[in-house]
Amino acid sequence: MSQETALYDAFMGYSESVGERLVQLHAAFLDGRLDVDDFIDRASLLVGQAQARMYALADASLSAFITVETATAVPTLGIVAPDESGRLRDGLRTLLAVVDPEAPALRVARYGRSEAAGAFQDGYSTAMRERPEVGGYRRVLNTSACELCVWLWRGGYVYPSGKSFHRHTGCGCHPEPVLR
Numbered sequence: 138m139s140q141e142t143a144l145y146d147a148f149m150g151y152s153e154s155v156g157e158r159l160v161q162l163h164a165a166f167l168d169g170r171l172d173v174d175d176f177i178d179r180a181s182l183l184v185g186q187a188q189a190r191m192y193a194l195a196d197a198s199l200s201a202f203i204t205v206e207t208a209t210a211v212p213t214l215g216i217v218a219p220d221e222s223g224r225l226r227d228g229l230r231t232l233l234a235v236v237d238p239e240a241p242a243l244r245v246a247r248y249g250r251s252e253a254a255g256a257f258q259d260g261y262s263t264a265m266r267e268r269p270e271v272g273g274y275r276r277v278l279n280t281s282a283c284e285l286c287v288w289l290w291r292g293g294y295v296y297p298s299g300k301s302f303h304r305h306t307g308c309g310c311h312p313e314p315v316l317r
């Protein structure tokens with residue numbers, strides 16, 4: 138029931154690298170190489186660009202899925218990630234306030250990873266809603282999925298495509314479309 142799919146590798150691998158780059162920026166802030174405003178500017182740009190790429194990845198992977206399943210070339214939708222810069226800047230300021238400066242890396246990485254992965258999951262939901270070919274989706278659990286996600290999986294239950302994919306911080310699950 139749980140597996141590390143190619144899609145999981147793609148979006149979580151990229152999310153992982155966003156987390157690592159955010160840790161590097163934060164280290165530059167702690168060293169005094171960046172002041173607070175520079176850190177917030179660069180970090181929100183890094184995460185915002187990652188979210189834009191995640192929407193593009195979700196769009197492209199859903200198009201590829203439908204192209205293969207229907208044996209008909211399907212172009213991407215061109216969906217665009219919403220501008221989250223205000224929320225990101227607030228989130229990054231909160232992160233600076235709460236993170237332990239002696240051991241910041243895990244928490245800072247988790248923030249970057251979660252923002253990127255969440256954008257992929259949201260982008261995939263958005264793309265499925267806009268595809269008439271998609272009737273619904275199943276939840277694909279990653280191997281370390283939590284109890285909530287296993288419950289949401291419900292033995293491979295098919296959710297209607299209009300129902301947003303439920304995700305949370307640290308969630309590596311993704312939808313698998315079911316075509317009409």
Ligand SMILES: [Zn+2]
Nearest residue numbers: 283285286308
């Ligand atoms: Zn979970």
Ligand SMILES: [Zn+2]
Nearest residue numbers: 286308309310
């Ligand atoms: Zn999950």
